[in-house]
Amino acid sequence: MKSVPELLNAALSCHQAGRLDEAASGYEEVLRHEPNQADAIHLLGVVAHQMGQNQAAIERLREAVALQPSAVPFHDDLATVCLAEGRLEDAAACYRQITRLQPEQVDAHNNLGCALARLGDWEGAAAAFRRVLELRPDYAKAHNNLGNVLHSLERCKEAIASYRRAIMCNPDYPEAYNNLGVSLRTDGQYDAAVAMLRRALELRPDWDEARANLATALTHQEKMDEAAACYDAMNPASLAGQLGRLERAALWPGIVEDRAELDAVRRRLLEELNRLSGGKGARHLLCEAPEGPFRQKVPGTFSAG
Numbered sequence: 001m002k003s004v005p006e007l008l009n010a011a012l013s014c015h016q017a018g019r020l021d022e023a024a025s026g027y028e029e030v031l032r033h034e035p036n037q038a039d040a041i042h043l044l045g046v047v048a049h050q051m052g053q054n055q056a057a058i059e060r061l062r063e064a065v066a067l068q069p070s071a072v073p074f075h076d077d078l079a080t081v082c083l084a085e086g087r088l089e090d091a092a093a094c095y096r097q098i099t100r101l102q103p104e105q106v107d108a109h110n111n112l113g114c115a116l117a118r119l120g121d122w123e124g125a126a127a128a129f130r131r132v133l134e135l136r137p138d139y140a141k142a143h144n145n146l147g148n149v150l151h152s153l154e155r156c157k158e159a160i161a162s163y164r165r166a167i168m169c170n171p172d173y174p175e176a177y178n179n180l181g182v183s184l185r186t187d188g189q190y191d192a193a194v195a196m197l198r199r200a201l202e203l204r205p206d207w208d209e210a211r212a213n214l215a216t217a218l219t220h221q222e223k224m225d226e227a228a229a230c231y232d233a234m235n236p237a238s239l240a241g242q243l244g245r246l247e248r249a250a251l252w253p254g255i256v257e258d259r260a261e262l263d264a265v266r267r268r269l270l271e272e273l274n275r276l277s278g279g280k281g282a283r284h285l286l287c288e289a290p291e292g293p294f295r296q297k298v299p300g301t302f303s304a305g
Helices: 005-017 020-033 038-050 054-067 073-086 087-103 108-117 120-133 140-152 158-170 174-186 189-202 208-220 224-232 236-251 259-276 282-286
Strands: none
Touching: 005 020, 005 038, 005 073, 038 054, 038 073, 054 073, 054 108, 073 087, 073 108, 087 108, 087 120, 108 120, 108 140, 108 189, 158 174, 174 208, 189 208, 208 224, 208 259
């Protein structure tokens, strides 16, 4: 008869080989011999998540955390599943606990900041990202993330400085160039914004979000032909997403700085969508395309550790 460690290792081998059903059976066998074996409970939670059973995963991972409250990997995996389920407050609580257990764990502070930002707790997110940078001043992702928070707080010049620091730490960081371009555009520095957005596209040529941001900056410069060329280079789904963003912006005129710009860009998008849809009209494409991100307040996504 195999011992509990042998059963656990056999199940883990199945897990690492991607044989999830066999791994789950193996972990259950361990628990028949030792019902409070925390590693087996934890790994059952991981398997459940990998099989798309997130509610079961959360239950198992909470059970494992209760058995071993100081096990950082348990809290980290629980946070991952909570994020997948949109349970942001629970995820933030997990990351806070990790920072208590390991106060100098950079990724935990960064991930806490990302969760708080998604909750709209900008000041809490800023504090988390600043803590990351105290521990690791050259962490480009944290500089970028702090820039996103500062931009959302309408502290544009501070955001610009954060993005520039991100680029100093990682000169080949397209997201930071894109976000810097958006903040420069918001600050009225259109020439600099265009340069940064072009650099983002040099690093990531297929990135339609940066291309749309460049088109908007070029519109501010009244370079309509160049802006149109940007839209011409975008795929229909991205164009439809941009039109959807503008349609939503029209519902809240207070967040749109230049209504004439909004109308001009919308017209151009409609023309291009009509061409790409073979004359069926923009709505034909809109109903088939995924909705694009609406980032009027925050220029870019947050980067987890």
